[in-house]
Structure formats: structure tokens, C-alpha cells
Amino acid sequence: MxxxxxxxxxxxxxxxxxxxxxxxxxxxxxxxxxxxxxxxxxxxxxxxxxxxxxxxxxxxxxxxxxxxxxxxxxxxxxxxxxxxxxxxxxxxxxxxxxxxxxxxxxxxxxxxxxxxxxxxxxxxxxxxxxxxxxxxxxxxxxxxxxxxxxxxxxxxxxxxxxxxxxxxxxxxxxxxxxxxxTGPLQEAGAALPCNEELRDELAAELAGRPIWLAAMVHGEELGTVLDAHRRASRLAHRLLLVLVPDDPEEIDSYRARLDDEGWRYICWSEGEMPREDTQVLLADTRGEMGLWYRLSPVTFVAGSLRRGMKGHDPFEPAALGSAVLYGPFVAHHLPAFTRLAQAGAARLIRDADSLAQGLSRMLAPDQAATIGRRRLGRG
Missing domain, CATH: 3.40.50.11720 (3-Deoxy-D-manno-octulosonic-acid transferase, N-terminal domain)
Incomplete structure (x- = not known):
């Protein structure tokens, strides 16, 4: 209901x-x-x-x-x-x-x-x-x-x-x-819930693998995301992309693109766990963003790369410990992105090349630790 x-x-x-x-x-x-x-x-x-x-x-x-x-x-x-x-x-x-x-x-x-x-x-x-x-x-x-x-x-x-x-x-x-x-109301991120038992099981399955999340990806951004993943994977060979479409009803077009480009992927709705050679986890179910944010140290907040887009709430990933990458078109959430960027917890990207560079920098162990401290207000 x-x-x-x-x-x-x-x-x-x-x-x-x-x-x-x-x-x-x-x-x-x-x-x-x-x-x-x-x-x-x-x-x-x-x-x-x-x-x-x-x-x-x-x-x-x-x-x-x-x-x-x-x-x-x-x-x-x-x-x-x-x-x-x-x-x-x-x-x-x-x-x-x-x-x-x-x-x-x-x-x-x-x-x-x-x-x-x-x-x-x-x-x-x-x-x-x-x-x-x-x-x-x-x-x-x-x-x-x-x-x-x-x-x-x-x-x-x-x-x-x-x-x-x-x-x-x-x-x-x-x-x-x-x-x-009294000042303006401050935005803050409420931690989205998740199934902790499932999170622990999936984290154990992926132990040691670098992971990043592309959240709410529009169809016209998919090529940029996959191109960036391909580039970043040259430096991190076991890199896993968790791909969340903006509209799950359009999942067939995402699968077709992955098939056409020869990606090794699984669909989360089919109940599979990622294998060692899985390159993309296609998160085609609703209501599990809390799980993906917890597993991914870096999130690209999509809906932000093309003119006319407005972005999504960056505090959702930030509240769960995930550093943020975002495109230039985030009019509906500009104060939130600005606040995170000033704290060193978010980075602006514009294309596949800068997205891949941002991923490589944020996934580096020393950089990830620094970002985490800044995001939590501890450094």
C-alpha cells in the first residue's frame, strides 16, 4: 500500500x-x-x-x-x-x-x-x-x-x-x-537503513576489492560512467562498479548496453552474488541505497552531467561514509554539494576522464582515510 x-x-x-x-x-x-x-x-x-x-x-x-x-x-x-x-x-x-x-x-x-x-x-x-x-x-x-x-x-x-x-x-x-x-536551516543526511546481515555477507564476499557506486544514473550518462570505469580499472584491475539506474523500469536498456560492450555483470534482482571476475553489479531493485552507500567508499552522484539535470541529495552517501563525486548540474542541491566540497568530501567532475581520475585518487588508501576524517568533521 x-x-x-x-x-x-x-x-x-x-x-x-x-x-x-x-x-x-x-x-x-x-x-x-x-x-x-x-x-x-x-x-x-x-x-x-x-x-x-x-x-x-x-x-x-x-x-x-x-x-x-x-x-x-x-x-x-x-x-x-x-x-x-x-x-x-x-x-x-x-x-x-x-x-x-x-x-x-x-x-x-x-x-x-x-x-x-x-x-x-x-x-x-x-x-x-x-x-x-x-x-x-x-x-x-x-x-x-x-x-x-x-x-x-x-x-x-x-x-x-x-x-x-x-x-x-x-x-x-x-x-x-x-x-x-537564527541562521538558515542546515541540511543533514539521515542514514538510510539497510539489512545488516546482508551487508555483512556481501562485504565478506567482496573483501579486498575496490568498489565504487554510480547512483541514479540517467541513460544519457551511462556511457560516461562505463568509460570512466574502464579507465579506472586499468589501475585497479579488481575494481567493481555498483550501477544504480535512475529509473529501474528502463533496466533492459542498461543490460543491452552492458551486453553490447562485453561487460561481465550480474543483476542484483536475480539473486546472484558477485564473482571474482564480475566487473559491474547492476543494482536493479528499489529501496537498497543504504546498502550500496555502506559498501562503496566512493559514490558518483549522477543526474548531474547533462544540462537540464538537477542532481540528487549528496548527504545520503556522505552520511554513510561514502565520498562524493558529482557533475556540474546540481541546481537543486547546490548548497549541499558546496558544503561537502569545502570540507574536502566531494569533488566536481565533468567527463569520463575526470571521473576516472577522481575515482583513482579517492580510492587510494591514504586519500580515502583523509576524506573520511574530513567528512566526519575530524580533521
Whole structure:
């Protein structure tokens, strides 16, 4: 049975509109609504939502985004995800009537008068969190100063991400005594689970072999990944690539490419263990990224090599001890990659040659140990 988060996403996708029809029932008990207008801050918003759920406070969480076309489902019970409702009066009222949130945490800025006003009329406690200096650059905030001041007054708490953001709120009419500088929400990686018994068995089977992971590889990146693996294997003859396709439904095309190029590979779904001569483990099952991250000291985070791609969350491998290689197109997770790169735990690559070079450097024993200490904040 799909999670409620997935059910919500599918209902909204079927409608193709920003209304509230066909939504799952509101859960019993308190509900916290987190609104994240900016796609670039989605990961910290998700982290905040999960921490609220893990705190065992008896709350459910609704996470809304400002850009419906960038919404992906989150398979997490208790966490609902959907686009924010439109500004039409009937839609806004129906949204509040359905969800009846007890607390609204609005992130960054980009306030919408209709939603803020209805939240106040509904008696919802409201917090503006990690307000950003550029979160109030739209002309309406300057052209309608009275409306902007009233919107800010409706919040019970105002938290700015920086001193400049706090000064911006003051210029917009907020009472400086009500503004607290708390900084931005920080992204962090929750360690994905895995079957520990299986991990131990597979680790024993692969003992002594260098391993790297290419995670969520798009079809148009496959050639680059295999070319890099071939080059790196010239220096590490027993090197094993764990290859995770971005879309498991397209597995036949990946197998055809491996067959055409003469690779010795196994498909994980077929229940085989890698042999001594296996060059590629094709990880064609879902829900086992925690296993692959734990086994692989280096992960190439794919979905990042071609223009138009947006990357994937690099904290997932980093949280489990895997150093990160990534391409230049990571717009949705740029702060996370930048943070890891500054710590020496991530390296930018652009093609097969730089990917192979990055692999060789990061798989060297002394370099792997140094990266591990930096990634854990110990050196």
C-alpha cells in the first residue's frame, strides 16, 4: 500500500491543478504545515519535517512547495507533500477547511497575502523561519508597504537567516524587538537503513576489492560512467562498479548496453552474488541505497552531467561514509554539494576522464582515510 505522502502526490498529479480535491483524509491530532516557496530549500524543509516526526510529538506534517513542477513524492508515513494551493478564495478556504493546520512554518519569504490572511483568520499559529534578504524582492513588497507590514504582523515569530535579512524585515515595517537571527536551516543526511546481515555477507564476499557506486544514473550518462570505469580499472584491475539506474523500469536498456560492450555483470534482482571476475553489479531493485552507500567508499552522484539535470541529495552517501563525486548540474542541491566540497568530501567532475581520475585518487588508501576524517568533521 503506498504511503500517504505518495497518495497525496498522485492525487495532485492526476488533477494537474493546485486545488484540494481527491486528497487523503486529514490525520487525527495536531498537524504542522511547513511551506517552502523555493525549490532550492526543499532538502532542509524535508529535514525539518522528518525531525518533527521523529521527535514523537504525536504530530503529522504537511509540506507544500511553491513550484508544482518540481515536486517529487516522499515515501514517508506521516509526511504529506503537495503543491501549495492557488490564491483563489474558494481554493484557499477549501485547503484550510480540509487540513486545519495547528502551526504554520513559512520558510524564506515570498509571502502570499491570501494564504497568510486565511491562516490568521483560521487561528493558526504562524512562524516565519530562515527569512532571507532576497525573500522580499518582489515589487509588491515595496509598492504595498501597508499590506507587507500587516502580513509580517500576523506572524507570531519572525526568524531571520542573517543580520542583513533582519534589517530587511525592519525596513518592511516589522518590529525589531520581534525579530530573532537564527541562521538558515542546515541540511543533514539521515542514514538510510539497510539489512545488516546482508551487508555483512556481501562485504565478506567482496573483501579486498575496490568498489565504487554510480547512483541514479540517467541513460544519457551511462556511457560516461562505463568509460570512466574502464579507465579506472586499468589501475585497479579488481575494481567493481555498483550501477544504480535512475529509473529501474528502463533496466533492459542498461543490460543491452552492458551486453553490447562485453561487460561481465550480474543483476542484483536475480539473486546472484558477485564473482571474482564480475566487473559491474547492476543494482536493479528499489529501496537498497543504504546498502550500496555502506559498501562503496566512493559514490558518483549522477543526474548531474547533462544540462537540464538537477542532481540528487549528496548527504545520503556522505552520511554513510561514502565520498562524493558529482557533475556540474546540481541546481537543486547546490548548497549541499558546496558544503561537502569545502570540507574536502566531494569533488566536481565533468567527463569520463575526470571521473576516472577522481575515482583513482579517492580510492587510494591514504586519500580515502583523509576524506573520511574530513567528512566526519575530524580533521
Amino acid at each position: 503506498p504511503s500517504r505522502g505518495l497518495a497525496t502526490h498522485r492525487a495532485l498529479t492526476r488533477r494537474g491543478a493546485r486545488g484540494v480535491a481527491d486528497l487523503p483524509p486529514r490525520p487525527d491530532g495536531p498537524l504542522v504545515w511547513i511551506h517552502c516557496p523555493r525549490a532550492g530549500r526543499r532538502k532542509p524543509a524535508e529535514e525539518l519535517a522528518r525531525r518533527l516526526l521523529q521527535a514523537d510529538l504525536g504530530v503529522s506534517v504537511l509540506l507544500t512547495l511553491g513550484e508544482a513542477d518540481r515536486l517529487d513524492p516522499i515515501d514517508d508515513p506521516g509526511l504529506f507533500t503537495m503543491p501549495a494551493p492557488g490564491d483563489e478564495g474558494g481554493v484557499v478556504q477549501a485547503f484550510f477547511t480540509h487540513w486545519r493546520p495547528d502551526l504554520l512554518i513559512w520558510l524564506t519569504g515570498d509571502l502570499r497575502p491570501a494564504l497568510v490572511a486565511q491562516a490568521r483568520r483560521s487561528g493558526v499559529a504562524m512562524m516565519l523561519a530562515e527569512a532571507e534578504e532576497d525573500g522580499f524582492n518582489a515589487p509588491r513588497f515595496s509598492l504595498r508597504p501597508n499590506q507587507t507590514r500587516r502580513m509580517l504582523d500576523r506572524f507570531d515569530a519572525l526568524c531571520a537567516s542573517s543580520a542583513n535579512a533582519a534589517r530587511r524585515l525592519q525596513r518592511l515595517g516589522a518590529d525589531p524587538e520581534r525579530i530573532e537571527i
